[in-house]
Amino acid sequence: MSIQVKNISFIYNKGTPFESKALNNVSFEIADNEFVGIIGHTGSGKSTLIQHLNALLKPTSGKIFINNIDITEKVNLKEIRKEVGLVFQYPEHQLFEETIYKDIAFGPFNLGLSEDEVEKRVFEAMEIVGLDVSLKDKSPFEVSGGQRRRIAIAGVLSMKPKILILDEPTAGLDPRGRDEILSNIKNIHEKYNMTTILVSHSMEDIAKLVDKIIVMHEGNIELIGTPKEV
Numbered sequence: 001m002s003i004q005v006k007n008i009s010f011i012y013n014k015g016t017p018f019e020s021k022a023l024n025n026v027s028f029e030i031a032d033n034e035f036v037g038i039i040g041h042t043g044s045g046k047s048t049l050i051q052h053l054n055a056l057l058k059p060t061s062g063k064i065f066i067n068n069i070d071i072t073e074k075v076n077l078k079e080i081r082k083e084v085g086l087v088f089q090y091p092e093h094q095l096f097e098e099t100i101y102k103d104i105a106f107g108p109f110n111l112g113l114s115e116d117e118v119e120k121r122v123f124e125a126m127e128i129v130g131l132d133v134s135l136k137d138k139s140p141f142e143v144s145g146g147q148r149r150r151i152a153i154a155g156v157l158s159m160k161p162k163i164l165i166l167d168e169p170t171a172g173l174d175p176r177g178r179d180e181i182l183s184n185i186k187n188i189h190e191k192y193n194m195t196t197i198l199v200s201h202s203m204e205d206i207a208k209l210v211d212k213i214i215v216m217h218e219g220n221i222e223l224i225g226t227p228k229e230v
């Protein structure tokens, strides 16, 4: 699936004394099956930007097209979120069930899949992210931060989205966990032909993985290019 972002701006708390401009005339295109990294300093607007791509946030101005459908118009949110999977920067924001199994099963269950199919998807997703199946009945809050991160990723993968967006998926992990997650993401991208967007603070993390890098600075796009160009 392709993405076109045309001139979007976004202001938090618009019309209140707490207004803050987070995106400023941002435009870019991502082709079907492309692997793109977004980098930039803290506060540069990375998380704000990607939350627009599954319509969690609506731009103050500008347009966003997913496969040529304008998602800033009235759209079926459920349909968009089925196709555009977003793994949040803070995994705790998407874990709310009492067991790991239920958390990962939540998405496919809501798609109306059969119990067998849901189970198949949950175990497949756990395997991809390197979570031992024996953990399935534990609470997502009884395991380590790195494991919580994997649960959040598995929860999105089990939906089999066409576009996968990961916001700082290696934050807080040790070097081994970081390399493991990054190589898992690369494998997922290749195996499932998903358009993939990886947000990171670290050029080192993404340069060897992605086709294209978008560099953000204070709500603007500073540069777009291949890892060599950037």
Ligand code: ATP
Pocket (backbone or CB within 6 Å): 012, 013, 020, 021, 022, 040, 041, 042, 043, 044, 045, 046, 047, 048, 049, 089, 201
């Ligand atoms: P980080 O690398 O720290 O995750 P980021 O690049 O993801 O940063 P954003 O979280 O998108 O940056 O924030 C962009 C700007 O919007 C910042 O100035 C931030 O303070 C502001 N901002 C973010 N979330 C909110 C919010 N919920 N309410 C008001 N302002 C916000």
Ligand code: MG
Pocket (backbone or CB within 6 Å): 046, 047, 048, 089, 167
């Ligand atoms: Mg962020």
